[in-house]
Amino acid sequence: MADFLGVPLPALLGQLMLGLVNGSFYALLSLGLAVIFGMLHIINFTHGALYMMGAMLAWMASAYLGLGYWWSLVFVPIVVGAFAVVIERSLLQWIYKLDHLYGLLLTFGLALIIGGVFRHFFGVGGQPYSIPPELTGAINLGFMYLPKYRAWVIAVSVVVCLATWYMIEKTRLGSYLRAATENPALTQAFGINVPIMVMLTFGFGAALAGLAGVLAAPTTQVSPLMSSDMIITVFAVVVIGGMGSILGSVLTGLGLGLVEGLTKVFYAEASSTVVFVVMVIVLLVRPAGLFGKEK
Amino acid sequence: MSATEYLRVERLHAFYGESHILHGIDFTVRRGECVSLLGRNGAGRTTTLRALMGLTGRRTGSIMLNGREIIDMPSHRIAQLGVGYCPEERGIYSGLTTEENLLLPPRVGSGGLSVEELYEMFPNLAERRHSQGTRLSGGEQQMLALARILRTGARLLLLDEISEGLAPVIVQKLAEVIRDLKSRDYTIVLVEQNFRFAAPLADRMFVVEHGQIATEIAQDELAGRMGELQTLLGV
Ligand SMILES: Nc1ncnc2c1ncn2[C@@H]1O[C@H](COP(=O)(O)OP(=O)(O)O)[C@@H](O)[C@H]1O
Ligand SMILES: [Mg+2]
Numbered sequence: 097m098a099d100f101l102g103v104p105l106p107a108l109l110g111q112l113m114l115g116l117v118n119g120s121f122y123a124l125l126s127l128g129l130a131v132i133f134g135m136l137h138i139i140n141f142t143h144g145a146l147y148m149m150g151a152m153l154a155w156m157a158s159a160y161l162g163l164g165y166w167w168s169l170v171f172v173p174i175v176v177g178a179f180a181v182v183i184e185r186s187l188l189q190w191i192y193k194l195d196h197l198y199g200l201l202l203t204f205g206l207a208l209i210i211g212g213v214f215r216h217f218f219g220v221g222g223q224p225y226s227i228p229p230e231l232t233g234a235i236n237l238g239f240m241y242l243p244k245y246r247a248w249v250i251a252v253s254v255v256v257c258l259a260t261w262y263m264i265e266k267t268r269l270g271s272y273l274r275a276a277t278e279n280p281a282l283t284q285a286f287g288i289n290v291p292i293m294v295m296l297t298f299g300f301g302a303a304l305a306g307l308a309g310v311l312a313a314p315t316t317q318v319s320p321l322m323s324s325d326m327i328i329t330v331f332a333v334v335v336i337g338g339m340g341s342i343l344g345s346v347l348t349g350l351g352l353g354l355v356e357g358l359t360k361v362f363y364a365e366a367s368s369t370v371v372f373v374v375m376v377i378v379l380l381v382r383p384a385g386l387f388g389k390e391k
Numbered sequence: 392m393s394a395t396e397y398l399r400v401e402r403l404h405a406f407y408g409e410s411h412i413l414h415g416i417d418f419t420v421r422r423g424e425c426v427s428l429l430g431r432n433g434a435g436r437t438t439t440l441r442a443l444m445g446l447t448g449r450r451t452g453s454i455m456l457n458g459r460e461i462i463d464m465p466s467h468r469i470a471q472l473g474v475g476y477c478p479e480e481r482g483i484y485s486g487l488t489t490e491e492n493l494l495l496p497p498r499v500g501s502g503g504l505s506v507e508e509l510y511e512m513f514p515n516l517a518e519r520r521h522s523q524g525t526r527l528s529g530g531e532q533q534m535l536a537l538a539r540i541l542r543t544g545a546r547l548l549l550l551d552e553i554s555e556g557l558a559p560v561i562v563q564k565l566a567e568v569i570r571d572l573k574s575r576d577y578t579i580v581l582v583e584q585n586f587r588f589a590a591p592l593a594d595r596m597f598v599v600e601h602g603q604i605a606t607e608i609a610q611d612e613l614a615g616r617m618g619e620l621q622t623l624l625g626v
Contacts, residue, residue: 278484283495284470285444286495287471287543
């Protein structure tokens, strides 16, 4: 059997695969954070709660309404996005003119409330959510078994991230977004309804978090607590990648997933802290992050 | 209201936070007319244009555009009524290419110039269409800032210091463009420091001082009131 530095190749590839799956979630979540930050200048602390909501709603849709995975994959992001739009219109829009700190405090408070409401009604126990039948099982690649659902998560994440990047960088709507990010007042003075774009951007970023939640549901125990671990790592990813770069946040997310996976193989004890070690090093060398622009 | 009156500004007060900048600006512009707001630095001309676009803080008074009150409208609604704004700082986006900058402002009326016509008018922009907007020279950026509001079908153009800091040949070119626009029946408000640029182009001139209109000078009075104008402008 093939070895790599004393590690059997299938085990190594398996861990890399798992790392890429985690990286896919990091990428989707940090992409949403970056898009929201670019437009609203708010560090959205509700992001983890929205991710948890995505998974919980998928589980609820299945448990109470009998709606399966594919329904949830389409509708849950829309529901989470709509929920975020309501939050933006009712609360966030009033604080844009204040110091960014208020946005952080408000979204942090909202995250606590959302988490609290779900804990109140559903407790903290994990709920199982099964992989849809179409995606169970594994593909034999000859050198390793590739679980179909993992491949699916990675593929969806990469496609969604690339589509988002394309939309922002290459389309007319994207040029509105970039313009509104750079100079909102002037962009509005050209006749573009910037407040609506801000609202939709927040909804879109939230929908990405909801999508990540649905994708994650079959891979983990669905519970109101699932946001906390994920969101801390994702914020570290965002710090490492640097705020504001779309492609940067995606690459950093996937890359750090891989780094975590590799660390599990070679020094498992450090696998849960390696992201933070990388964060410290990056902060020392490039305080604005790998893809961030120094002010 | 006279049938040809396109813009009527009355008792316009504007604030930036607590600072009270405009103290009752009054002027009118007729359809197809080119007026210039002259004045010393800090007189309040830029603030007047920004107040027209809804870009200052609190505003009071009245701004009638083509018979409609716009003082309480958000700036995108004002633009959609057919107003094109070329800001003093030019406002070229660094995150957009030259062409994306040119194509950014959505249509707000019919009869704007086509992209081909604009590239013909400003060949430099055609050559550099794929460059980052802010990589252009100052003159090219000014042309881009002007060109992008000519595409949209806006009929009222608010142009802030378009000749500022540019080489004489480019200023010449811009004067030609303004003449061309006048012949196409655009209504133009030209804010200028450089009255040598504005005087031959403007049908009427308003001198702004301390956030008010100090005086109005028509084109045919210009020769007789040159001394007065120069004193007011401190040149
Ligand atoms: N954003 C702002 N906040 C506070 N004061 C301002 C601001 N912009 C301009 N001012 C003040 O308003 C006055 C008029 O400025 P401005 O309209 O730019 O004059 P002009 O364009 O005629 O040179 C000046 O005293 C200037 O300092
Ligand atoms: Mg000025």
